[in-house]
Amino acid sequence: MTWxxxxxxxIHVQLATSSKIFSGAPTTYGAPPNTQACAVDLGLPGVxxxxxxxxxxxxxxxxxxxxxxxxxxxxxxxxxxxxPDLPKGYQIxxxxxxxxxxxxxxxxxxxxxxxxxxxxxxxxxxxxxKSVHDAYxxxxxxxxxxxxxxxxxxxxxxxxxxxAEAVTFMRGMxxxxxxLGVSDGNMQEGSFRCDANVSIRRRGTNILGTxxxxxxxxxxxxxxxxxxxxxxxxxxxxxxxGKITQETxxxxxxxxxxxxxxxxxxxxxxxxxxxxxxxxxxITEADLVAARAALPELPAQKIxxxxxxxxxxxxxxxxxxxERGIAxxxxxxxxxxxxxxxxxxxxxxxxxxAVNRARIEFSRVPVSARELAKLLVxxxxxxxxRSIAKQVFEAMWSEGGTADQIIADRGxxxxxxxxxxxxxxxxxxxxxxxxxxxxxxxxxxxxSYFVGQIMKKSKGKASPQQVNTLLLEKLNEQT
Amino acid sequence: MLDEAEVQxxxxxxxxxxxxxxxxTLTLQLSRILALVAEMNKVDTERVEPLAHPLELVxxxxxxxxxxxxxxxxxxxxxxxxxxxxxxxxxxxx
Numbered sequence: 001m002t003w004x005x006x007x008x009x010x011i012h013v014q015l016a017t018s019s020k021i022f023s024g025a026p027t028t029y030g031a032p033p034n035t036q037a038c039a040v041d042l043g044l045p046g047v048x049x050x051x052x053x054x055x056x057x058x059x060x061x062x063x064x065x066x067x068x069x070x071x072x073x074x075x076x077x078x079x080x081x082x083x084p085d086l087p088k089g090y091q092i093x094x095x096x097x098x099x100x101x102x103x104x105x106x107x108x109x110x111x112x113x114x115x116x117x118x119x120x121x122x123x124x125x126x127x128x129x130k131s132v133h134d135a136y137x138x139x140x141x142x143x144x145x146x147x148x149x150x151x152x153x154x155x156x157x158x159x160x161x162x163x164a165e166a167v168t169f170m171r172g173m174x175x176x177x178x179x180l181g182v183s184d185g186n187m188q189e190g191s192f193r194c195d196a197n198v199s200i201r202r203r204g205t206n207i208l209g210t211x212x213x214x215x216x217x218x219x220x221x222x223x224x225x226x227x228x229x230x231x232x233x234x235x236x237x238x239x240x241x242g243k244i245t246q247e248t249x250x251x252x253x254x255x256x257x258x259x260x261x262x263x264x265x266x267x268x269x270x271x272x273x274x275x276x277x278x279x280x281x282x283i284t285e286a287d288l289v290a291a292r293a294a295l296p297e298l299p300a301q302k303i304x305x306x307x308x309x310x311x312x313x314x315x316x317x318x319x320x321x322x323e324r325g326i327a328x329x330x331x332x333x334x335x336x337x338x339x340x341x342x343x344x345x346x347x348x349x350x351x352x353x354a355v356n357r358a359r360i361e362f363s364r365v366p367v368s369a370r371e372l373a374k375l376l377v378x379x380x381x382x383x384x385x386r387s388i389a390k391q392v393f394e395a396m397w398s399e400g401g402t403a404d405q406i407i408a409d410r411g412x413x414x415x416x417x418x419x420x421x422x423x424x425x426x427x428x429x430x431x432x433x434x435x436x437x438x439x440x441x442x443x444x445x446x447x448s449y450f451v452g453q454i455m456k457k458s459k460g461k462a463s464p465q466q467v468n469t470l471l472l473e474k475l476n477e478q479t
Numbered sequence: 480m481l482d483e484a485e486v487q488x489x490x491x492x493x494x495x496x497x498x499x500x501x502x503x504t505l506t507l508q509l510s511r512i513l514a515l516v517a518e519m520n521k522v523d524t525e526r527v528e529p530l531a532h533p534l535e536l537v538x539x540x541x542x543x544x545x546x547x548x549x550x551x552x553x554x555x556x557x558x559x560x561x562x563x564x565x566x567x568x569x570x571x572x573x
Contacts, residue, residue: 017543018543018544018545019541019543019544019545019546019547023547024541024544024545024546024547025545025547026545026547032564033563033564033565034551034554034555034564034565034566035549035551035564036547036549037551037554038547038550039550039554042554050539050540050541051538051539051540051541052540052541052543053540053541053542053543054542054543055543056540075531075532080492082494083571084566084568084571096529097531131571132565133570133571133572135565136562136565136567136570138569138570139560139567139568139569139570140567140568140569140570140571140572141562141563141565141566141567142565142566142567142568143564143565144566269488269492271492274531274532276532278532278538279532279534279536279537279538279539280531280532280537280538281537281538282537282538
């Protein structure tokens with residue numbers, strides 16, 4: 001019996017605002033407990049929430065990026081439940097009229113095929129606080145700093161057919177919100193987390209099976225493992241004649257399993273209703289015009305352009321758009337150096353390697369794209385060879401300075417004078433009678449020995465192409 | 480018509496404690512309210528736009544500016560128990 005998984009994701013994206021969604025309290029991460037929770041966040045009597053305009057703008061920006069309908073009129077609703085980290089007894093969310101309607105997002109599958117994943121909706125809501133269960137015996141500690149932090153909950157249709165597809169979609173969404181500046185996407189700090197709805201059905205049928213919801217997955221790896229575990233568990237239950245219970249489950253990374261989370265008596269019944277404290281949001285044509293103007297070229301569009309305009313391969317293109325800052329750096333480099341392939345090789349090669357060695361964010365790369373471009377120009381006009389250019393780059397990285405200055409100061413200019421190179425070749429040939437004999441006897445491998453010796457004598461500065469040509473001439477001459 | 484078990488569920492969702500004496504009366508009263516709602520449901524609303532808010536106004540948007548300072552000391556004066564800046568509550572575990 002073959003089973004087909006049906007998976008949908010709900011992704012909670014923390015919006016990159018300075019203040020909360022309904023109050024002027026700060027959203028900074030890591031402040032001492034309860035120092036960023038004001039009267040509105042605490043839900044004290046008599047307070048009135050007022051919506052943060054920036055949160056609305058960011059939601060629209062995201063909506064446009066997934067080609068979604070932006071609702072001209074949307075409404076906040078109260079989602080009612082009791083928990084100590086939710087002081088009002090309800091969460092302000094959106095229910096019937098979310099700000100972002102049906103959209104779609106393209107993912108690239110492992111086999112290279114493309115697939116559109118539909119996004120059913122994305123709505124604005126406030127985050128709850130944080131409970132600490134292990135610090136006080138018999139008690140829970142409550143920190144309400146996170147209360148009221150703006151979230152955009154993105155709900156996909158159940159279009160994902162495997163754990164791997166789900167992770168690809170989640171990664172794509174993560175890159176997109178970071179790219180747009182809608183969220184910092186910091187998963188350790190909870191800025192991007194995900195619930196997965198999983199069910200399975202017999203292959204070839206259209207009827208959906210009973211689903212379970214796995215809550216609060218905060219890493220790509222856990223999403224993949226939790227979904228795979230759940231698929232296996234459901235398969236086993238169904239194949240042994242059991243039934244799936246619709247329930248919420250939690251993933252335990254230590255045991256690599258999911259477990260039921262809430263007891264049945266707390267079955268969800270949120271009794272949503274429109275929040276009378278908040279007036280409807282109306283999105284005007286002016287809002288949309290402003291959002292369209294703020295919309296950058298999207299990752300998918302950049303990839304397509306890099307492939308056609310710059311003739312890059314898919315992997316390089318993807319690496320270059322993984323962050324907006326990297327794409328901007330690369331594009332400046334292309335513009336200033338005029339050589340897209342060389343620019344791509346350098347960013348994905350030398351620059352990425354140096355970033356990893358230094359363990360820094362890409363935004364902190366000390367060599368600007370403009371300065372690196374000047375070095376690439378020097379490779380192009382044969383002033384330096386590619387391997388010498390690496391030395392120059394390392395010097396620019398660690399000590400600063402311009403490429404030309406370093407090349408001049410250290411005498412790294414490539415030797416391109418035929419006479420000079422011939423002299424080097426002659427001396428190496430004279431010193432290596434044994435290898436010359438071997439070469440003449442047909443052992444062509446020793447050719448690289450000669451090249452190595454010549455490059456060493458020139459301190460790496462001899463033009464490798466010229467060395468190759470001239471050396472071959474000389475060795476053949478003497479036979 | 481509601482039954483008493485349903486009323487118990489509703490009470491629990493609202494965290495309202497009701498005792499067995501009150502239960503029949505409340506069940507009757509709530510059922511009457513629902514009967515009234517059922518009566519209203521008969522009205523043809525086909526051409527009526529759903530109303531999200533009684534005021535015909537639009538949300539005013541607040542600029543994204545931090546205006547609040549740390550008021551923890553004041554806020555925690557009314558809390559029954561606090562420690563190291565946390566509010567303490569009877570243990571809740573999922």
